[in-house]
Structure formats: C-alpha cells, structure tokens
Amino acid sequence: MSRGRIDKRRAILDAAFTVFAREGYHQACVKEIAAEAGVAKPTVYNHLGDKEGLFREAMAAAADRALAESLSAIEALTGEGDVRATLEDVGHRLLRCQGGERAWALRRLLYAEIHRVPELFDTVHGRGANRLGEALANRLARLSLGGGLRAADPDVAAGQFLALLTGPMETRSRLGTRPVAEAELRAGARAAVDTFLRAFGPVSAEGQPSGDR
Amino acid sequence: MSRGRIDKRRAILDAAFTVFAREGYHQACVKEIAAEAGVAKPTVYNHLGDKEGLFREAMAAAADRALAESLSAIEALTGEGDVRATLEDVGHRLLRCQGGERAWALRRLLYAEIHRVPELFDTVHGRGANRLGEALANRLARLSLGGGLRAADPDVAAGQFLALLTGPMETRSRLGTRPVAEAELRAGARAAVDTFLRAFGPVSAEGQPSGDR
Amino acid sequence: MSRGRIDKRRAILDAAFTVFAREGYHQACVKEIAAEAGVAKPTVYNHLGDKEGLFREAMAAAADRALAESLSAIEALTGEGDVRATLEDVGHRLLRCQGGERAWALRRLLYAEIHRVPELFDTVHGRGANRLGEALANRLARLSLGGGLRAADPDVAAGQFLALLTGPMETRSRLGTRPVAEAELRAGARAAVDTFLRAFGPVSAEGQPSGDR
Amino acid sequence: MSRGRIDKRRAILDAAFTVFAREGYHQACVKEIAAEAGVAKPTVYNHLGDKEGLFREAMAAAADRALAESLSAIEALTGEGDVRATLEDVGHRLLRCQGGERAWALRRLLYAEIHRVPELFDTVHGRGANRLGEALANRLARLSLGGGLRAADPDVAAGQFLALLTGPMETRSRLGTRPVAEAELRAGARAAVDTFLRAFGPVSAEGQPSGDR
DNA sequence: AATGAATGAGGGTTCATTCAT
DNA sequence: CATGAATGAACCCTCATTCAT
Numbered sequence: 012m013s014r015g016r017i018d019k020r021r022a023i024l025d026a027a028f029t030v031f032a033r034e035g036y037h038q039a040c041v042k043e044i045a046a047e048a049g050v051a052k053p054t055v056y057n058h059l060g061d062k063e064g065l066f067r068e069a070m071a072a073a074a075d076r077a078l079a080e081s082l083s084a085i086e087a088l089t090g091e092g093d094v095r096a097t098l099e100d101v102g103h104r105l106l107r108c109q110g111g112e113r114a115w116a117l118r119r120l121l122y123a124e125i126h127r128v129p130e131l132f133d134t135v136h137g138r139g140a141n142r143l144g145e146a147l148a149n150r151l152a153r154l155s156l157g158g159g160l161r162a163a164d165p166d167v168a169a170g171q172f173l174a175l176l177t178g179p180m181e182t183r184s185r186l187g188t189r190p191v192a193e194a195e196l197r198a199g200a201r202a203a204v205d206t207f208l209r210a211f212g213p214v215s216a217e218g219q220p221s222g223d224r
Numbered sequence: 225m226s227r228g229r230i231d232k233r234r235a236i237l238d239a240a241f242t243v244f245a246r247e248g249y250h251q252a253c254v255k256e257i258a259a260e261a262g263v264a265k266p267t268v269y270n271h272l273g274d275k276e277g278l279f280r281e282a283m284a285a286a287a288d289r290a291l292a293e294s295l296s297a298i299e300a301l302t303g304e305g306d307v308r309a310t311l312e313d314v315g316h317r318l319l320r321c322q323g324g325e326r327a328w329a330l331r332r333l334l335y336a337e338i339h340r341v342p343e344l345f346d347t348v349h350g351r352g353a354n355r356l357g358e359a360l361a362n363r364l365a366r367l368s369l370g371g372g373l374r375a376a377d378p379d380v381a382a383g384q385f386l387a388l389l390t391g392p393m394e395t396r397s398r399l400g401t402r403p404v405a406e407a408e409l410r411a412g413a414r415a416a417v418d419t420f421l422r423a424f425g426p427v428s429a430e431g432q433p434s435g436d437r
Numbered sequence: 438m439s440r441g442r443i444d445k446r447r448a449i450l451d452a453a454f455t456v457f458a459r460e461g462y463h464q465a466c467v468k469e470i471a472a473e474a475g476v477a478k479p480t481v482y483n484h485l486g487d488k489e490g491l492f493r494e495a496m497a498a499a500a501d502r503a504l505a506e507s508l509s510a511i512e513a514l515t516g517e518g519d520v521r522a523t524l525e526d527v528g529h530r531l532l533r534c535q536g537g538e539r540a541w542a543l544r545r546l547l548y549a550e551i552h553r554v555p556e557l558f559d560t561v562h563g564r565g566a567n568r569l570g571e572a573l574a575n576r577l578a579r580l581s582l583g584g585g586l587r588a589a590d591p592d593v594a595a596g597q598f599l600a601l602l603t604g605p606m607e608t609r610s611r612l613g614t615r616p617v618a619e620a621e622l623r624a625g626a627r628a629a630v631d632t633f634l635r636a637f638g639p640v641s642a643e644g645q646p647s648g649d650r
Numbered sequence: 651m652s653r654g655r656i657d658k659r660r661a662i663l664d665a666a667f668t669v670f671a672r673e674g675y676h677q678a679c680v681k682e683i684a685a686e687a688g689v690a691k692p693t694v695y696n697h698l699g700d701k702e703g704l705f706r707e708a709m710a711a712a713a714d715r716a717l718a719e720s721l722s723a724i725e726a727l728t729g730e731g732d733v734r735a736t737l738e739d740v741g742h743r744l745l746r747c748q749g750g751e752r753a754w755a756l757r758r759l760l761y762a763e764i765h766r767v768p769e770l771f772d773t774v775h776g777r778g779a780n781r782l783g784e785a786l787a788n789r790l791a792r793l794s795l796g797g798g799l800r801a802a803d804p805d806v807a808a809g810q811f812l813a814l815l816t817g818p819m820e821t822r823s824r825l826g827t828r829p830v831a832e833a834e835l836r837a838g839a840r841a842a843v844d845t846f847l848r849a850f851g852p853v854s855a856e857g858q859p860s861g862d863r
Numbered sequence: 864a865a866t867g868a869a870t871g872a873g874g875g876t877t878c879a880t881t882c883a884t
Numbered sequence: 885c886a887t888g889a890a891t892g893a894a895c896c897c898t899c900a901t902t903c904a905t
Contacts, residue, residue: 016868035336037250040895051870053898058868062896123248123336125399132398141395170392171419178387179380182354185345186338206384210422229885253878264887266881275879442864461762463676466899477866479902488900549674549762551825558824567821596818597845604813605806608780611771612764632810635849655889679874690891692877697889701875 020058023048027059027069032116036066036124066124067134073117074135080108081143088150090157095208102176102200109177110196115187144169160211168211175203233271236261240272240282245329249279249337279337280347286330287348293321294356301363303370308421315389315413322390323409328400357382373424381424388416446484449474453485453495458542462492462550492550493560499543500561506534507569514576516583521634528602528626535603536622541613570595586637594637601629659697662687666698666708671755675705675763705763706773712756713774719747720782727789729796734847741815741839748816749835754826783808799850807850814842 026048030039041062045052059065084104088097108114121135148169154160160168180199184191191199239261243252254275258265272278297317301310321327334348349355361382367373373381393412397404452474456465467488471478485491510530514523534540547561562568574595580586586594606625610617665687669678680701684691698704723743727736747753760774787808793799799807819838823830830838 019868033339035250035340037248038340041897042895052896053871054869056897119335119339122332122399125401126246126332127248127251129398129401132401136395144395167392167415167419170395171388171415174387174391175384178391179383182349182357182383185342186335188338188342188345202380202384206380206423209424210419254880255878265879266888267886269880270885459765461676461766463674464766467901468899478900479867480865482901483864545761545765548758548825551827552672552758553674553677555824555827558827562821570821593818593841593845596821597814597841600813600817601810604817605809608775608783608809611768612761614764614768614771628806628810632806632849636845637848658889680876681874691875692892693890695876 016058019048019050019054021072023050023055023058023065024069024072027055027065028073028113028116031066031069031120032113036120041065063128067128067131070117070120070131071134071138073113074138077108077114077117078138078142080111081105082146084108085143085147085150088147088154090154090159094154094159094212095204098204098207099197099200102172102204103197105173105176106180106196106200110180110184110187110191112187115184119187140173144173147172158213161213163211168207171210172203172207175206176200179203229271232261232263232267234285236263236268236271236278237282237285240268240278241286241326241329244279244282244333245326249333254278276341280341280344283330283333283344284347284351286326287351290321290327290330291351291355293324293327294318295359297321298356298360298363301360301367303367303372307367307372307425308417311385311417311420312410312413315385315416316410318386318389319393319409319413323393323397323400323404325400328397332400353386357386360385371426374426376424381420384423385416385420388420389413392416442484445474445476445480447498449476449481449484449491450495450498453481453491454499454539454542457492457495457546458539462546467491489554493554493557496543496546496557497560497564499539500564503534503540503543504564504568506537506540507531508572510534511569511573511576514573514580516580516585520580520585520638521630524630524633525623525626528598528629529623531599531602532606532622532626536606536610536613536617538613541610545613566599570599573598584639587639589637597636598629598633601633602626605629655697658687658689658693660711662689662694662697662704663708663711666694666704667712667752667755670705670708670759671752675759680704702767706767706770709756709759709770710773710777712752713777716747716753716756717777717781719750719753720744721785723747724782724786724789727786727793729793729798733793733798733851734843737811737843737846738836738839741811741843742836744812744815745819745835745839749819749823749826749830751826754823758826779812783812786811797852800852802850807846810849811842811846814845815839818842 023044027039027044030044030047033039034043041055042052044065045055048055055065059068084107085101087104088101091097117135121131125131144166148165151160151168151172152165155162155165176199179202180191183189183195183199236257240252240257243257243260246252247256254268255265257278258268261268268278272281297320298314300317301314304310330348334344338344357379361378364373364381364385365378368375368378389412392415393404396402396408396412449470453465453470456470456473459465460469467481468478470491471481474481481491485494510533511527513530514527517523543561547557551557570592574591577586577594577598578591581588581591602625605628606617609621609625662683666678666683669683669686672678673682680694681691683704684694687694694704698707723746724740726743727740730736756774760770764770783805787804790799790807790811791804794801794804815838818841819830822834822838
C-alpha cells in the first residue's frame with residue numbers, strides 16, 4: 012500500500028524540522044532539506060507542496076511530539092505519594108522536555124514566524140502549552156480535592172506553575188542556546204516547587220521545603 | 225559638525241527596527257529600510273556597514289529603550305505604601321512595557337536570530353531582562369529588609385515575580401500578536417501578585433488578597 | 438486486439454491538441470494533457486514518445502481534420518448554378534471552417550512553433566491550405582473552361598480568392614480571439630466575391646454585385 | 651541626465667526582441683536576453699520589470715518600427731504618375747517591409763502569444779496593420795477622387811489590396827521561414843496589382859497589365 | 864500495458880552589496 | 885557625502901522524463 016509513502020513523508024518532515032531548527036525558516040533552503048532527507052528536491056514538493064506547507068507540517072509534527080512528551084511527563088502527578096516530591100519530579104521532567112534542543116527550536120521558530128503565520132500559534136500551542144496547561148490544571152484540581160493543595164483556580168495555578176518552572180530557565184539556558192546541566196534543572200524545579208507550594212501548598216506542608224540542598 | 229550625521233544614523237536605526245519588527249530579519253530588505261528612513265540604499269551602508277551590523281545596532285538601540293521603560297516602571301517600588309498595591313501597580317506597568325508592540329517585536333527578533341547571532345542574547349538581555357532582573361532584585365531585597373516581604377533570595381524572587389507576571393501573558397496575547405485589554409493587564413498583574421505574596425508576603429499580609437473585583 | 442490501443446492514442450492526441458490550443462506548446466504541460474485524456478503521464482509517453490512527438494502528431498491530426506472540413510466546403514463549387522451565389526456560399530463555408538476555434542488554434546500554433554519545427558509547415562499546409570489551394574484551383578479551372586470565369590492562372594486565382602476571403606477577417610476576428618457573427622461572415626464572403634468577380638468574373642456578370650443587402 | 655538610462659533601455663529592448671524573435675517567448679530566457687544586451691540579469695529587471703513587461707515593451711517597440719517602415723513605403727502613393735506602376739512600386743516596397751525577418755518575427759510572436767496576452771493585438775495592429783490600413787485607405791480614396799481608381803469603399807479596397815499582396819506570400823515564404831528572392835517579391839506585387847486593378851482600376855486601364863515579364 | 868513516485872535540469876526573480884557620478 | 889545604476893549569487897519552484905511496481 013502507501014506505507015512507503017507515509018514513511019517518506021515522515022522522513023521529509025523530520026529532515027525539514029531539523030534544518031528549520033538549525034537555520035530558521037528563511038535561511039533554510041529546500042535543497043538542504045531534501046539532502047537531509049536523502050531525496051531530490053522535487054520529491055519534497057510532491058509530498059508537501061511548497062516551502063510554506065512544509066514548514067507548517069513540520070511544525071505541527073514537532074509540536075505533536077513535544078506535547079506527547081510533556082503529557083507523559085505529568086502523568087506521574089497522581090494524588091499518591093508526597094506532594095512536594097511528586098511536584099519536583101514532574102517539574103524536573105517537564106524542564107527536560109521543554110529544555111530539550113528540539114523543544115527550544117520549536118519555540119524559537121514559533122516566535123520567529125508567528126507574525127507572518129498567525130495560525131502557527133494554535134498549531135503549536137493548541138497542541139502544546141495550552142493542551143499541556145489544561146491537562147496540568149486537571150491534575151492540580153484533583154490534587155486540591157484530595158487535600159494535597161490549597162484550593163485555587165486550577166487554570167491559574169497550572170499557568171503559574173509552568174511559568175515558575177520555565178520562566179527563570181530562559182535566561183539560564185540563554186534561550187536554549189546553552190545546554191543546562193542536570194543539576195541546574197533539578198534546582199530549577201525545586202525553586203519553582205518551593206514557591207508554588209508556599210503559595211498553594213496545604214497548610215500542613217507550610218515551611219518545610221525539600222530537606223537537603 | 226557631525227550632529228546631522230548622528231541624527232541620520234538614529235533615523236536609520238529607527239527605520240531599521242521598524243522594518244525588522246514588521247518583517248523579520250530575513251524578510252526585511254535594505255531597500256525598504258532605506259525607504260522608511262527616507263534615504264538611499266548606499267547611505268545606509270555608509271552609516272552602518274552591512275545588514276548584519278544594521279540589525280545588531282537596531283536591536284541594541286531598541287533594547288536600550290525597552291530597558292529604560294522597564295526600569296522606570298519599577299521605580300515606584302519603594303518601601304513606602306501598601307506592599308500589595310505597590311506590587312500590583314509595578315506589575316501592571318511592567319506588563320504594559322513588556323506587552324507593547326515594540327517590546328514583543330524585540331523579543332520575537334531575539335528568539336528568531338539568537339541561534340545565528342548568539343551575542344544578541346547579551347545585547348538584549350544584558351540591557352534588558354537581566355539588568356531589569358537585577359534592579360528588581362535590589363528593590364525586593366530592600367523590601368525584605370524593611371519587613372515588607374518574607375526573607376528570600378532576592379534574585380530568585382525577582383525572577384519568579386517576572387515569570388509569574390509575563391509567563392501567563394504569553395498565551396493571552398498570542399505572543400504579542402493580539403492586543404491585550406487594559407483590564408486583562410490589571411487582572412494579570414493581580415494574579416501574579418496574589419501568588420507572589422502568598423509565597424513571599426509578610427506573615428501579616430497572609431490571606432488578604434486585594435479586596436475588590 | 439489493438440483496437441483499444443488506437444482509441445487511446447486518438448484520445449490522447451485529442452486531449453493534447455485541446456491543451457496545446459489552450460495553452461500553447463511551451464505552457465502546456467504533459468501532466469495536464471494526461472489529465473485531459475484521463476490517463477497517467479507515463480501512458481502518454483508509452484503511446485507517443487516525448488512531448489515533441491506528441492505535438493507533431495496532434496498537429497497533424499488536427500490539420501487533417503481541418504483540411505477535410507475545408508475540402509468538403511468547396512465541394513459545392515461545381516459549374517452548375519449561378520456563379521456568384523455559388524462562390525458566396527463556398528466562401529461563407531470556408532470562412533466558417535477557417536474561423537472556427539480549432540482552426541485558429543492550429544494556425545496560431547503553427548505560427549508559434551514554425552521556427553523551431555520547420556517541418557510543421559508541410560505537416561499543416563501540405564494537408565491544409567496548400568492542398569486546399571490546389572483543390573480550389575482545380576475547381577476554378579473547370580469553372581473557367583465552362584465559361585463561368587474569365588481565363589486566368591487557376592493557382593493564382595485560387596490563392597487570391599483565399600486571400601481576399603481570409604485576409605480581411607484576421608483583423609475582424611482579432612486573430613481568432615473574438616467570435617465573429619454569422620452576418621459578418623456572410624458580408625466578408627460577399628465582399629471577397631465581389632472583388633473576385635470584378636477581376637475574374639465573366640464579362641456578362643460585370644457590374645452586377647449580389648442584389649440585396 | 652538620464653540619457654544613458656534611455657539608451658540602455660533601448661539596448662535591452664532591442665536585445666529582447668532579437669532573442670524573442672529567435673526563440674519565442676517561452677523558450678527565450680532572460681539570462682540570454684541580458685547577455686545579448688551586454689548587461690547583467692538584474693539590470694534587465696531594473697529597467698523593465700518582469701519578463702512579461704519586457705516582452706510587451708519589446709513588441710511595442712518593434713511594432714512601432716515596423717509601422718514606420720510600412721508608412722514610409724506607401725508615401726509614394728500619390729496621384730501622380732502611372733497608377734499601375736505606382737501601385738506595383740508601393741506593393742513591392744510593402745512586401746519588402748512585411749517580408750523582412752523582423753516583421754515576420756513580430757507576426758509570429760503576435761500569433762503565438764495573442765491568446766495569453768490579448769492586448770497584444772492592439773499593441774501591434776493598432777500601431778501596425780490597422781494604422782497602415784487606414785493610411786492606405788486614405789491614399790486610395792484620393793486616388794479614386796482623382797480618377798485613378800474606380801470608386802469603392804476605401805477601407806475595403808485597402809484591406810483587399812493588403813490581402814492580395816501578403817496573403818499569397820505566406821505560403822511562398824513558408825511563414826517567413828524562407829527568404830524570398832527579389833524577383834518573387836516583384837512578381838507577387840505585380841500579381842496583386844493586376845487583380846486589384848482589374849477589380850478597381852479605371853475603365854481606361856482595363857485589360858492592360860504591366861507589359862513585360 | 865498502466866501507474867505512482869522520483870529526479871536532473873533549468874528559469875524567473877530577488878537581494879545584499881559595490882561603483883561611478 | 886549621497887545617490888542611481890549595476891551585479892553575482894541564491895532560492896523557490898516547475899517540468900519533461902524515467903524507474904519500479
């Protein structure tokens with residue numbers, strides 16, 4: 012059947028994202044993408060139309076992957092176990108997702124082209140941060156019901172959790188330009204969770220930040 | 225003397241940033257910048273070298289301006305007056321700075337070209353967010369000493385305050401693509417300050433979010 | 438048997454001429470021809486070699502058809518009946534042939550590609566205007582012998598008759614770009630025959646143009 | 651001043667027509683035109699926009715030239731001198747104009763692209779055959795008044811004169827593909843004038859075709 | 864015999880940059 | 885110094901043509 016066709020399409024999209032990530036949309040040339048995918052230039056056009064379409068699809072595919080990773084990262088956020096430890100673990104995993112090279116590339120490309128291609132926002136955030144935010148809000152809501160968190164608007168709390176987590180990392184990683192050590196990720200997660208729990212933690216947990224370091 | 229020369233240079237840089245902001249670095253063409261500045265193309269080259277230099281200088285100038293605005297926004301953050309009201313006011317002013325069209329353009333351009341021009345990070349953040357972060361940290365430290373805030377690492381607190389402030393706004397403004405109503409800015413500032421004070425507010429202020437609305 | 442093969446070949450040639458007529462040789466793309474014929478691209482190549490051959494064959498087929506129409510149009514030119522009326526009728530029929538959409542397309546394509554493909558002249562005129570000219574000359578010769586026309590070189594007379602007929606129509610139809618009303622065709626035929634008979638008509642017919650209108 | 655600019659524009663247009671005449675519109679590539687003009691490709695674009703505009707302007711310029719030649723050819727058509735001799739001379743000159751290489755190229759290009767660029771008809775005929783037809787009609791009208799011709803609609807007579815002149819030549823020159831000997835041109839002009847005068851000549855001239863050869 | 868997929872070659876157009884005035 | 889004009893280098897895209905199925 013057209014199994015091969017789909018595979019090739021996937022290969023081209025992967026190659027495209029790789030090159031777009033490395034060069035940016037305008038600097039990237041289709042020839043290079045084709046070379047990266049190991050096909051001839053017209054094959055790219057046959058499969059994905061013009062450069063614009065190639066870009067959109069590559070972005071969508073990358074966003075899908077990034078979302079899947081992030082969603083899987085917050086699956087550990089059940090009501091069971093120590094709240095602080097769980098949040099730190101989830102935070103750490105999220106930072107690893109969002110701090111990955113491809114995730115940063117996705118975000119940079121999004122910022123770079125959002126003005127020219129406004130739909131890109133939904134393409135990426137609809138499948139990425141927002142869907143992630145909603146999923147996280149759901150988890151936090153259940154945690155609140157279970158007494159693990161002080162009651163609050165779960166959407167706001169989710170947004171703020173993500174902001175506390177990723178915001179300070181932007182500077183640390185120089186916008187994803189510099190690799191961030193594992194320890195720094197951990198520290199970042201802990202700092203975010205500290206503050207988050209001071210604001211939203213259960214009364215009982217107040218004043219007991221994670222013990223060591 | 226060279227007064228006119230400097231003026232023309234300034235005019236070209238302004239025009240350049242306007243066009244870069246509108247089109248992005250690669251899409252922007254020197255011809256258009258020259259037209260926007262009201263001069264001929266070679267004049268641009270005489271004054272600022274090549275397109276690359278033009279971009280760097282334009283970014284630096286725009287970053288300087290943005291920093292000045294933000295610094296002036298946090299000047300209200302003295303120890304005097306109600307902490308919550310002051311923070312909300314400052315937060316609101318900051319959001320107006322950072323949410324302005326040129327500020328978003330600056331950020332988008334930074335994201336877009338950071339990979340190709342790494343120095344851009346310092347050019348912008350050295351004069352922008354970081355210097356802002358430090359200044360904010362200083363203010364917060366003095367607030368802590370004055371008892372207006374619970375003791376904490378001022379750098380961390382400053383970073384988190386900015387994150388709580390701007391993070392959730394990214395989605396709301398669709399990365400600066402959509403104008404955000406004044407009321408939304410106020411609400412955003414309040415939400416950030418609420419959480420910030422729950423985490424870092426003085427014990428006395430605990431549990432007393434801004435009364436109305 | 439190969440009945441189906443021939444049919445498909447014919448279908449492809451028809452489609453080819455249609456597309457060539459619409460787009461011109463260079464603008465027409467094989468893909469479109471294949472689509473018009475309802476087959477896949479390689480099928481076209483299997484049946485007719487490359488684009489060049491496709492073009493030649495399509496032109497030849499179209500020329501054959503056009504010739505057949507024109508030849509049938511002059512069949513009415515027997516010695517019987519009124520000379521003027523007969524000539525006008527034949528002239529009118531010829532104008533309808535030569536003024537048809539496909540005939541104009543044929544001529545335009547001939548003009549367009551004659552320089553690149555000189556044989557095209559014989560392909561088209563050998564089967565078209567020239568063979569038509571000869572046939573017409575034969576008819577006129579018999580008319581002369583029968584006294585219906587003043588004696589003259591039949592080849593010259595035939596050529597001039599066709600020239601008087603079609604020449605002025607070129608401007609009227611804007612080179613086949615504009616449809617010409619039936620009445621205009623009639624008037625054109627009458628004007629041509631008027632002059633033709635003034636020059637070649639029998640002495641008896643002198644000065645008696647077609648009576649009405 | 652911009653004298654040089656105009657000169658270069660003229661040079662480019664000349665080169666363009668030369669190449670278009672040689673290759674046809676679609677086969678001609680801008681690179682070759684630029685080479686023929688001795689400039690770089692972008693210079694062509696600076697002066698004349700895209701290929702389409704280049705074509706239109708080149709056609710208009712060529713048509714202007716062709717018209718000037720033809721108009722000058724019929725200037726000899728005054729009432730003085732022998733009618734037959736004068737007409738033959740004018741006819742011969744016209745055939746030399748219309749049978750020239752550039753004139754044929756102009757016509758072929760016109761036929762080739764008329765469907766895609768309908769305005770071309772006016773561009774060429776408005777300045778060419780039609781304006782020529784009108785001018786010729788004027789001359790013939792004065793000839794009629796002077797008794798040199800039998801009275802007739804001058805527009806019709808002019809059109810038919812041109813048709814008798816050029817129509818039979820199309821086949822002889824294989825659509826301008828083959829050079830036509832001077833003697834053939836003379837013979838063509840004589841044949842046309844013979845018939846024309848038989849139809850429109852003064853009664854006195856009837857039956858006295860040009861004596862020798 | 865017919866097709867989906869792939870490719871090599873080539874063309875129009877734009878742009879950053881440099882002379883000559 | 886400012887400018888009009890010129891250029892070399894790229895890049896996107898299309899198309900005629902050929903395999904493998």
